[in-house]
Amino acid sequence: xxxxxxxxxxxxxxxxxxxxxxxxxxxxxxxxxxxxxxxxxxxxxxxxxxxxxxxxxxxxxxxxxxxxxxxxxxxxxxxxxxxxxxxxxxxxxxxxxxxxxxxxxxxxxxxxxxxxxxxxxxxxxxxxxxxxxxxxxxxxxxxxxxxxxxxxxxxxxxxxxxxxxxxxxxxxxxxxxxxxxxxxxxxxxxxxxxxxxxxxxxxxxxxxxxxxxxxxxxxxxxxxxxxxxxxxxxxxxxxxxxxxxxxxxxxxxxxxxxxxxxxx
Ligand SMILES: [Fe+2]
Ligand SMILES: [Fe+2]
Numbered sequence: 001x002x003x004x005x006x007x008x009x010x011x012x013x014x015x016x017x018x019x020x021x022x023x024x025x026x027x028x029x030x031x032x033x034x035x036x037x038x039x040x041x042x043x044x045x046x047x048x049x050x051x052x053x054x055x056x057x058x059x060x061x062x063x064x065x066x067x068x069x070x071x072x073x074x075x076x077x078x079x080x081x082x083x084x085x086x087x088x089x090x091x092x093x094x095x096x097x098x099x100x101x102x103x104x105x106x107x108x109x110x111x112x113x114x115x116x117x118x119x120x121x122x123x124x125x126x127x128x129x130x131x132x133x134x135x136x137x138x139x140x141x142x143x144x145x146x147x148x149x150x151x152x153x154x155x156x157x158x159x160x161x162x163x164x165x166x167x168x169x170x171x172x173x174x175x176x177x178x179x180x181x182x183x184x185x186x187x188x189x190x191x192x193x194x195x196x197x198x199x200x201x202x203x204x205x206x207x208x209x210x211x212x213x214x215x216x217x218x219x220x221x222x223x224x225x226x227x228x229x230x231x232x233x234x235x236x237x238x239x240x241x242x243x244x245x246x247x248x249x250x251x252x253x254x255x256x257x258x259x260x261x262x263x264x
Pocket of ligand 2 (some may be wrong): 195
């Protein structure tokens with residue numbers, strides 16, 4: 001395994017902010033599942049069959065569907081690695097609960113592709129095309145260190161992508177007749193918020209534990225945002241990108257991080 005760049009010398013500094021136990025988590029997810037299934041059941045059949053959207057919408061939405069599906073698929077893999085290599089139990093617990101969340105998100109997004117009638121052979125090429133978040137997630141999938149994974153994926157990427165960005169995506173989909181995607185985005189954001197808050201608690205603990213950790217976290221932030229820059233190119237996603245950075249800096253700057261220098 002690669003050399004550890006950060007160690008939390010005093011693991012008692014980290015506490016799960018959601019204060020979940022296995023029992024509480026299972027109860028929470030059962031309620032969420034019930035709520036999601038009720039919202040899904042209320043969607044008209046034509047909308048579930050993607051007959052309420054224009055053919056042009058579907059053509060353009062394949063990229064977005066791929067960004068949703070493959071980032072969730074990546075998340076199930078990297079958070080499993082993070083759980084397996086977790087340096088202490090409280091952190092392992094948070095990773096394992098997240099693994100169950102990401103697995104559900106993945107299934108929701110798979111169903112979107114299927115109901116929209118997009119052949120599976122088109123999914124991966126859409127994800128690997130320029131302008132997607134593929135480069136970032138492929139990088140995270142190569143990592144083995146739990147803390148590096150959580151800082152880059154949960155703190156930086158989810159911190160940036162949630163909850164404002166998901167609201168934009170949900171409203172945009174709904175306005176174009178894609179109710180199912182809207183319901184999925186609104187369901188996922190409730191979990192992502194929890195993933196962000198335990199990552200933020202971890203970052204705070206790391207900085208309190210040893211202020212020099214801030215330099216490593218700054219470098220991880222710079223590297224991560226750099227891998228996202230291509231998504232903003234071409235201007236089309238400009239608004240998304242602005243929201244992405246704004247959400248992230250709202251979380252990061254109060255912890256002492258500085259904005260990254262990015263060539264956009
Ligand atoms: Fe997710
Ligand atoms: Fe997540």
